[in-house]
Amino acid sequence: MMKSLMIAGLLLPTALLAEDKPVLNIYTYDSFISEWGPGPKVEAAFEAECGCDVKFTGSGDGAALLARLLLEGDTTEADVVLGLDTNLTAKAAESGLFADSGLKDVAYDLPVAWDDPVFVPYDWGYFAFVYDKTKVTEVPADFEALAASNLKVVIEDPRSSTPGLGLLLWVKSAYGDKAEEVWKNLADNIVTVTPGWTEAYGLFLKGEADMVLSYTTSPAYHLIAENDDSKAAAPFNEGHYLQVEVAAKVATTDQSELADRFLAFMVTDGFQSVIPETNWMYPAVMPKGGINAGFDTLITPAKALLYPAGEAAKVRDAALAEWQAALSR
Amino acid sequence: MPSRLTLMAGGAAAFVALLTLGTLAAVIARAGGAGWPGVADWAALRFTVLQAALSAFLSVACAIPVARALARRRFPGRGIFITLLGAPFILPVIVAVMGLLAIFGRSGALNGILGAFGVEPLSVYGLKGVVLAHVFINLPLAVRLILQGWLAIPAERFRLAAALGFGPRDIARHLERPMLREVVPGIAVTIFLICLTSFAVALTLGGGPKATTIELAIFQAFRFDFDLGRAAMLAAMQLVICAATAALAARLSLPPAFGAGLDLAAQHWDAASPLSRLADAAAIGLAALLLLAPLAAVIAAGLPGVFRLPLAVWQSALWSVAVSLAATALALLLALPIALGRGRVLEITGMLPLATSALVVGTGLFLILRPVASPASLAMPVTALVNAVMALPFCLRALIPAARQVEADYARLADSLGLTGLARLRYLTLPRLRRPLGFAAGLTAAMSMGDLGVVALFADPDRATLPLQLYRLMSAYRMEDAAAAAVLLMALSFALFWLFDRGGRTDAAA
Incomplete structure (x- = not known):
């Protein structure tokens, strides 16, 4: 009896077997699941140890991801949401759709202390202005120097993109009440404001601007994947605003245990070693073997700026109004 | 069988209304009511209408001389040039x-040339850049649609005009202006509405x-403020503007009365003067420069890497x-009954997709369909369907004037012969609509290729569109x-457009 069952098991097509496995639904942003993003490798690595089937659903960017989750509310099929950042977590927590991760005592390699019970960080990076070393020789050391220079920059719109919102909060956290003044002075340096990072970076590479708002890690891509060391990020004295990308378990999940396992897996080498050269960000926990030496050539800001989640949500609207007023004139 | 046609037209229109108004209603229902636009939204409305009106005016104004030049000149490569013209749009x-x-x-070719002469670099950013881009994208559409109007003037009328010794001014007054009066308002409104929803x-x-x-x-309302009510309100504003301008255009455009011809290739005796030759050459040359130079830049940048993709x-x-x-087949199924059914309400309904916000349609559909089926499993049908409906206004722009003319020219004859129903469609209507049908199919196919997957909410994780x-x-x-x-992407869109468009032109001796 036992034997024949085993034979039957062997004969079953693998597709059928796959259906018996529990499915872990992970909602994330689109570039995570692309051929060139971390998704495929992360999926393979976790599936090898979980005996489950990982199903990614991608939608737009982090903000679109949260919007989708809010739209679905507690009827969502998501078990895990991966790809929010610290500017979105307050709104996400407020929705009551997320559950505690239960992860404790993880030794994060983050520039800030991390003790959020719900959101688990998986990578991070600093926003920075990236330029071409062969074209820009006098590199501004802060926003005021940038505003005083003749350099042209392209930035992203805070209303439609996460880096744009990051820049808004960067200026606000560095300059407080003087932020509007800074934006007014920057106005004549800004070539244009694009809907997202993709357009901005594309314009920069086409030579439409001297600098682009991106990440300190962007030059690593050119160095490692293209063998091109001409790109660099400009270190700013005010410090650099931090983006921490996080994931969380959805409260209504029917795969609670699997979701917990995934979040725990997320901060191990199997996940973290994939991040640097697919997402081009720093891993939240440094993998044992370290990361590509190309990352050692990057600037490391002396000061990390970051509003706590609740505060980011509070200053956001006022900062946006200042930004709009200063750039609309 | 007019009743069956009316039924089909009504069905198609109802379907379009569901996808545009129904999705909006779904979003409002979910939001628990519509919000109210803020001060910044009114400023956005002003800018939107201003840039859209400027873009539409300039696109049409520039398209008229180009279309006239193409209608009355024959030169090697004319056919491929007309096809290439469509590229920016798709x-x-x-x-x-x-x-x-x-x-x-800033570091483009134009500034490179100017810089060589010591001229300060020009900045393209701002209202002028937005209008330039919209003209770049929409001028070709305007040229194609107006050119169709020109080609629809029977050759016999030009012959008669020549026999009567008409000069260019008389031809403009008796033939060209009445034709423009028929087609231009609809085209201008179409472009206005395309630019209205520009993002x-x-x-x-x-x-x-x-x-x-x-x-x-x-x-912003959707993803920054999570305010569905305000998003719905703004989307409704767009639809109101759309309906109002479409109604205005329908009122402004007058049906022409050229009568039927024998489908001969028109000869333009009026266009022989050196001055008009020069004007036509300039119009075609400038259009080619504006439209083809950026395309050449795209091709030059990407061609070497195509086979390493x-x-x-x-x-x-x-x-x-x-x-x-799939989208093309669906679009024609929707467009034909509406075009043949006529009636202002049908026509305005057919224009609605132009002014709908892709984001609102996507969200509304998502809210409607999610209780029924998993969004990812509907990726293909929803994408094809939304693409078809989004292309519908363009199909109608091409089909309606032609359908009207068929009716004006042949309805009495067909009625007297008792030619009705399917037979009429097969022996009269479809053959006479071949050219606009081919154009509409080509346009839909190409637009659908170029569309960014319509709505991220329905994305199939395993199958990304190009x-x-x-x-x-x-x-x-x-x-x-x-x-x-x-x-x-450009090559494929183009090939599809060319195949359909050419299929529709085989009978034209142009």
Whole structure:
């Protein structure tokens, strides 16, 4: 009896077997699941140890991801949401759709202390202005120097993109009440404001601007994947605003245990070693073997700026109004 | 069988209304009511209408001389030139913008030439950039549609005009202006509405928050403020503007009374003067420069990498072609009954998709369909369907004037012969509509290729469309592969457009 069952098991097509496995639904942003993003490798690595089937659903960017989750509310099929950042977590927590991760005592390699019970960080990076070393020789050391220079920059719109919102909060956290003044002075340096990072970076590479708002890690891509060391990020004295990308378990999940396992897996080498050269960000926990030496050539800001989640949500609207007023004139 | 036709037309219109108004209603229902626009939204409305009106006016004003020149001149490569003209319209916005900037940007070719003469570099960003990009994208559409109007004037009328010794001024007064009066209002409104919902062009070239459009305000309400009610309100504003302008256009456009001809190729005796030759050459030359130079830049940037593209991109290309063919079939099924059914309400309903916000349609559909089926499993049908409905206004723009003319010219004869129902469709209507049908099919196929997957909410994680794949390449810093994917996309859109459009032109001795 036992034997024949085993034979039957062997004969079953693998597709059928796959259906018996529990499915872990992970909602994330689109570039995570692309051929060139971390998704495929992360999926393979976790599936090898979980005996489950990982199903990614991608939608737009982090903000679109949260919007989708809010739209679905507690009827969502998501078990895990991966790809929010610290500017979105307050709104996400407020929705009551997320559950505690239960992860404790993880030794994060983050520039800030991390003790959020719900959101688990998986990578991070600093926003920075990236330029071409062969074209820009006098590199501004802060926003005021940038505003005083003749350099042209392209930035992203805070209303439609996460880096744009990051820049808004960067200026606000560095300059407080003087932020509007800074934006007014920057106005004549800004070539244009694009809907997202993709357009901005594309314009920069086409030579439409001297600098682009991106990440300190962007030059690593050119160095490692293209063998091109001409790109660099400009270190700013005010410090650099931090983006921490996080994931969380959805409260209504029917795969609670699997979701917990995934979040725990997320901060191990199997996940973290994939991040640097697919997402081009720093891993939240440094993998044992370290990361590509190309990352050692990057600037490391002396000061990390970051509003706590609740505060980011509070200053956001006022900062946006200042930004709009200063750039609309 | 007019009753069956009326029924089909009503069904098609109801379907379109469901997809435009129904989705909006679903969003309002979910939000628990509509919000109220803020001060910034009114400013966005003003900018949106201003740039859309300017773009529409300039596109049409520039298109008239180009279309006239193409109607009365024969030169080697004319056919391929007319087909190539369609390219900017079907490119994904980001690719069109990159091409445009290669010529007009800060380090573009134009500033390179000016710089060589010591002229200060020109900045393309701001209202002028937005309008330039919209003209670049929409001028070809206007040229094609107006050219159709010109070709629809029977050759016999030009012959008669020549026999009567008409000069260019008389021809303009008796033949060309009445034709323009018929086609131009509809075209202008179409372009106005396309530009009304502009998002990426207006934002990328707008230069800053001054250039905020309603579509961006909707985007912001959705994902920055999570305020569905305000998003719905703004989307409703767009629809009201759409319905009002479409009604105005219907009132302004007068049906022509040229009568039927024998489908001979028209000869333009009036166009022989050196001055008119020069004018036509200038019109065609300038249009070619404006439209083809950016395309050449896109091709030059991407062509070398096309054959090194990863397999995933080719798979996406196949998938996109399949979606696009499905969308084309659907669009024609919807467009034909509406075009033949006539009636102002039908026509305005057919224009609604132009002014709908893709974001609101996507969200509404998502809210309606999610209780029934998993969104990812509906990726193919929903994408094809939404693409078909979005292309419908363009199909109607091409089909309605032609359908009207068939009725005006042949209805009495057909009635007296008792030619009705399917037989009438087969022996009279379809053969006479062949050219606009081919054009409409080509346009739908190409537009559907270039569309960015319509709605991210329905994305199938395992099958990305080619434009989405292009975007993903850019997001992964792979700009060279992205440029190559853009060339592949352009080539495929183009091939589809050419195949359909040519299929529709086989009877024209043009």
